[in-house]
Amino acid sequence: MTDLAVDVLGLMKSYGETAAVDGIDLQVQRGECFALLGPNGAGKTTAIEILEGYRARDAGEALVLGHDPGRPTRTWRSRIGIVLQTATDNAELSVSEVVSHFAHYYPNPRTPESVIEAVGLSEKRKTRTRNLSGGQRRRLDVALGIIGRPELLFLDEPTTGFDPEARRDFWDLIRQLRTDGTTILLTTHYLEEAEQLADRVAVIAGGRIVAEGTPSSLGGREDADAVVSWWTPDGTQTRRTAEPTRLVSELAAEYGGEIPELTVRRPSLEDVYLSLVGRPAGTASDADAVGEL
Amino acid sequence: MTPTLAIGWRRFQIELKEFFRERESVVFTFSLPMLLMLIFGSVFSGEIAPGLGVTFSQYFLAGMIASGLVYSSFQQLAIAIPVERDDGTLKRIQGTPMPKASYFLGKLGVVLVVYCGQVFLLLLIGVVLFDIALPDTTWQWLTFVWVSALGLALCTLLGIAFSSLPRNGRSASAWVTPVILVLQFTSGVFFVFRDLPSWMQTFASVFPLKWMTQGMRSVFLPGEFASQEPAAVWELPQVAGMLVLWTLVGLVLALTTFRWQRRGDG
Known part of the structure; x- marks a missing residue:
């Protein structure tokens, strides 16, 4: 059985x-x-x-x-x-x-x-x-x-x-x-x-x-790159990285403390889902593509 | 008791409970035959066979009791089952280990209760308002029992088969009512059968209601009235033969056409 x-x-x-x-x-x-x-x-x-x-x-x-x-x-x-x-x-x-x-x-x-x-x-x-x-x-x-x-x-x-x-x-x-x-x-x-x-x-x-x-x-969500964004006098900066912790600590050193309007975001389940169902019948490359959102 | 019977008994109990809780449907089910009996019995009160003392109300009572067989089984099931297909009743029980036959046993139980109720009320009106004498021989009551049993069996099976025709529950009564009315008019319920054009008699002879009314007339009319039948006798063997034949037809149709789900769902 x-x-x-x-x-x-x-x-x-x-x-x-x-x-x-x-x-x-x-x-x-x-x-x-x-x-x-x-x-x-x-x-x-x-x-x-x-x-x-x-x-x-x-x-x-x-x-x-x-x-x-x-x-x-x-x-x-x-x-x-x-x-x-x-x-x-x-x-x-x-x-x-x-x-x-x-x-x-x-x-x-x-x-x-x-x-x-x-x-x-x-x-x-x-x-x-x-x-x-x-x-x-x-x-x-x-x-x-x-x-x-x-x-x-x-x-x-x-x-x-x-x-x-x-x-x-x-x-x-x-x-x-x-x-x-x-x-x-x-x-x-x-x-x-x-x-x-x-x-x-x-x-x-x-x-x-x-x-x-x-x-x-x-959909490879756990391995996907994180998106880090923060405020600068030139406007909001956004960077995609596999190592968000390193980027944030560099920024912290640069700003000497609080980073203005800092967000660190991984693709939500919703991002993954929408990218999956938004495409025609599934192939493996669909799932792979999610990481590049 | 086998599970099929035991669960069939439970189905009967729960269905009967549901039936009597739907007040409007209860009122219509029992008052329609009574109303028809009152109206037709009062309007056409004269004798239909001089010298035999048979009134139209007496003739009509036999026809209405035969119609009661159709109302309580065929009409009820052919309308109720499509509704149950729509509201999810059938799909839900199909997904349980309930033996399929138990569902039909439950239905048959309700049919029996409704038929007994209708017959009781019709006889009550007949006796109290129209002075109709009840049959006084065992032979007549035996005929009543076997005509009722075969009539209920075949009308139940045909009702189950017919329930697969309407596309949904709302259209069910539009399918069922004309069929019943046409058969009633041509089978000697609303008119004396002997007076109908012969092509109409031939048409009705194909269908079971004509034979059911004839069987019921042999129960509720005096024996001498047999002379007024087209064949000049009650033709009880033919009645039995036609009812058995239609029971078999109904069985085959019910077994081959019944659907637990709506058309296009499965």
């Missing part, structure tokens, strides 16, 4: 002439939180729905928890949890009724009360789903995703439309699940979300993975 939760090679899916997923390789370790990051229409949802067993792939190898997602079985389904992008179902049922009902589907479910508490809906237990706010509704979706004690949880753009506070609460919930040992594969178009939650990130654009790594190393 492999210790990979997800193992994908050369995944392809086309709709008519359009290749939604155009050859994706992906490995997610057990216990890890992995983010698929990309703009809308990049192929994130198509890719994740193939892995969830919703869509058939055109080509490629895929194993999810050691099982082919193209042939879903009940046992396999009981080991994964799915949080879909949008749903407005179960409108007339209360939070506790829905969660308790879904618990019956699984062989070894968590208790409905513990799940409702974990997602922070204890006070809304008796509230009908139709009366929940968008964020509460998403929390209920997560509750239904984790009620079966999944080994692997899929989250498809879980915080779209959240206000900042709700998003932070939601992140805490996801971190807690990861701490409990659940492997998480999430898609998002929020950089910050990937940076906050993921152990590893893959950037997807045009149906391909254009870069992969830890959030801090993505």
Whole structure:
């Protein structure tokens, strides 16, 4: 048996002439939180729905928890949890009724009360789903995703439309699940979300993975030159350097103390990301080019 | 109990809860057949077969009970399932280990409850307002049971199959309502079947509602009225044959056409 939760090679899916997923390789370790990051229409949802067993792939190898997602079985389904992008179902049922009902589907479910508490809906237990706010509704979706004690949880753009506070609460919930040992594969178009939650990130654009790594190393970010800028009577000076500390100490000696308007900046994840997704289908040189920003 | 049955039972309970919480839909579901019964039964109150003492309201009651089979199963499912495809219900349960058959068992349970409710209300109105006598032989009640069982089975299966036609939940009732109305007009629900043009009778004979109404007439009308049928007998073996045939057709259609996701999603 492999210790990979997800193992994908050369995944392809086309709709008519359009290749939604155009050859994706992906490995997610057990216990890890992995983010698929990309703009809308990049192929994130198509890719994740193939892995969830919703869509058939055109080509490629895929194993999810050691099982082919193209042939879903009940046992396999009981080991994964799915949080879909949008749903407005179960409108007339209360939070506790829905969660308790879904618990019956699984062989070894968590208790409905513990799940409702974990997602922070204890006070809304008796509230009908139709009366929940968008964020509460998403929390209920997560509750239904984790009620079966999944080994692997899929989250498809879980915080779209959240206000900042709700998003932070939601992140805490996801971190807690990861701490409990659940492997998480999430898609998002929020950089910050990937940076906050993921152990590893893959950037997807045009149906391909254009870069992969830890959030801090993505696209060669950690090795990239820093940009140092400061004020001089002739205007703001900017210099790109691999050794920003040396430059700053030289400047400090030159100025004999405080350097006016000093900033030292490395490419942010956003810089890296925009350069990655802003280009046509990825090649290695795209990632390399980031260092020269 | 197998997981399919056990979870099917849970689905039935939760679906029934949801059904009765949607007040408007509950009111419409149960009041439509009653309203039709009241209006048609009051407007056309005369005897339709001199000497046999059969009134139109009596004839219409049998037709409405057969229609109840269509309303409670075919109409309900062909409208509700596309809505569930739109709102994510089906996609969500498809992603769980719920046995697929449990979903349909749950639906069938609700269909049964709704049908029993409609029949009860129709009989109540028939007996209280129109002085209709209930059947008094075991034989008639047995016929009622098997016509109901086969009718529900085939209409449920056809409703499941039909649910794949509408593009979305909003257009579903626009698809379903005309089909039901045309069959009701041509199958001897709103008009006495014997009085319809023969081409219309032939048309209706292809579809199951004609046979369901005929089976229900054999239950709720006096035996002598059989002479007023086009064949001059109730043709119960033919009724059974057509209903079984349509159940098989429905089964094949339901199994081959059912989609858990919206068209173009999968």
